[in-house]
Amino acid sequence: MTAATADPAVDEAIALVEEQLGVVFTRARQLWKQAAEQIHPDLQPAGYKVLSTIVRLEATNAHVLADLLDMDKSSVSRQVRVLEEAGFVESRPDERDGRLRVLAPTPVAVERIRAVRERHQARVRRVLEDRAPEELVAFAGMLRLIADAPDA
Incomplete structure (x- = not known):
């Protein structure tokens, strides 16, 4: 059951936002x-998310990845194994805790992720470049509010 506001127009607009978020x-x-x-x-796709996060962080471990991506550790481990076998991730012992493995992207991974991100950013730029900076900042703020909102 959803909580309604006093203004039906606000309720309709919020429903539209929720629908478009699904899209x-x-x-x-x-x-x-x-x-x-x-x-x-x-x-x-899960491997892409793991790899792009490793590239963004530059170095991390499977526990951090599991937390950031809201994935179970066994799924992350499987994806990391695939990425290592493909030559996209290198693993080495953590200097502070030898029980942990530090995961770092290879130069090939960094280049491929960079190319994919550039294509994605170009798409977003084409769609939004005519908007005023204030409008884009407000939009980003609304997305942050939605992302940071606690569960019911």
Whole structure:
């Protein structure tokens, strides 16, 4: 059951936003699938998310990845193994805790992720470049509010 406001127009607008977020999430999943295929034909979308996060962080471990991506550790481990076998991730012992492995992207991974991100950013730029900077900042702020909102 959803809470209604005193203004039906606000309720309709919020329903429209929620509907469009669903469309955006579906499109994001499609883009992750395409991006994974651009990196390597056998890479799954989850592997792309893991690899792009490793590239963004420059070095990390499986526990951090599992937390950031809200994935179970066994799924992250499987994806990391695939990425290592494909030559996209290197693993070495953590200097502070030898029980942990530090995961770092290879130069090939950095280059491929960079190319995919540039294509994605160019798409977003084409769609939004005519908007006023204030409007884009407000939009980003609304997305942050939604992302940071606590569960019911």
